[in-house]
Amino acid sequence: MIGAESHIITMAAEITLVLLTLAVFFTFIRLVIGPDPADRIVALDLVSILIVSYLAALSIYTGQKSFLDVAIAYALIAFLGTVALARFRERLAAQNRDENNREEE
Amino acid sequence: MIEILTAFLMLSGGIFCFIASVGILRLPDTIIRMHAATKAGALGGGLMFLSLAAFYMDLSTTLRAFAAIFFLLLTAPVAAHLIGRAAYCSRVNLSERTWIDELAETCQWCQRESTCELNENAPDFQTTQKSPK
Known part of the structure; x- marks a missing residue:
């Protein structure tokens, strides 16, 4: 234990890291079974938020301040990824509908 | 004291x-x-950054932590x-206990092309919504 000199903080950080690991596991179950691609995008968005939280907890646990910069940069990239996936899903739906309309005509 | 605050914020996050x-x-x-x-996730992440700010107690880390909280609160609603x-455009199945679908009457989402067109002649949703089951 390098950074967290206090016993309370060490305990809390360990419990939090375990909780976050369980949370990522549950979200991955939804990512695998999610019936619609939109469900998977929601799960991926939550996974990125959870990883950002994990980095913040890890920064307290190890005492490395630079994990905070990693968390900020990861949040930025994850937001861009979520936006791109959501736009992709919407365009896919519009394409499918156009094809169906053409077949009906 | 500040240790208890840090531990509390981190655990609640x-x-x-x-x-x-x-x-x-x-x-x-x-x-x-x-x-x-989006709601619980953004709140959890924000609490975690708050505990980070409480743990280091210096200006640059606190500023970066608050910038990260601001960024989370800014991007979570946009992404949602x-x-x-x-999801609505691709017509995901709503739960069978859904009894208000305001967009179904007032907005023809992606009916043609990929744009949202407001239907001016649609009845007011308050008069057309089904009663709860």
């Missing part, structure tokens, strides 16, 4: 993140799952809006 993941696993449809993911729009 972790618990909120855990609740968000349980919600995304257990709730019935996409739109409701999005509610758990986009995912919700995509």
Whole structure:
């Protein structure tokens, strides 16, 4: 234990890291079974938020301040990824509908 | 004292993140799952950054932590809006207990092309909504 000199903080950080690991596991179950691609995008968005939280907890646990910069940069990239996936899903739906309309005509 | 505050903030952040993941696993449809993911997830992440600021207690780390919180609070609703729009456009199955669908009457989402057109002649949703089961 390098950074967290206090016993309370060490305990809390360990419990939090375990909780976050369980949370990522549950979200991955939804990512695998999610019936619609939109469900998977929601799960991926939550996974990125959870990883950002994990980095913040890890920064307290190890005492490395630079994990905070990693968390900020990861949040930025994850937001861009979520936006791109959501736009992709919407365009896919519009394409499918156009094809169906053409077949009906 | 500040250690107890840090531990409390970090634990509550972790618990909120855990609740968000349980919600995304257990709730019935996409739109409701999005509610758990964006609200509880953003709150958990924000609490975690607050505990980081309380732990280091110096100016640059606190400023960066608050910038990260601001960024989370700025991007979570935008991402949720986009995912919700995509989900509604692709006609995901709503939960069978849904009894208000305001967009179904007033907005012809993606009926033709890929744009949203407001239907001016649509009846007011208040008069057309079904009664709760």
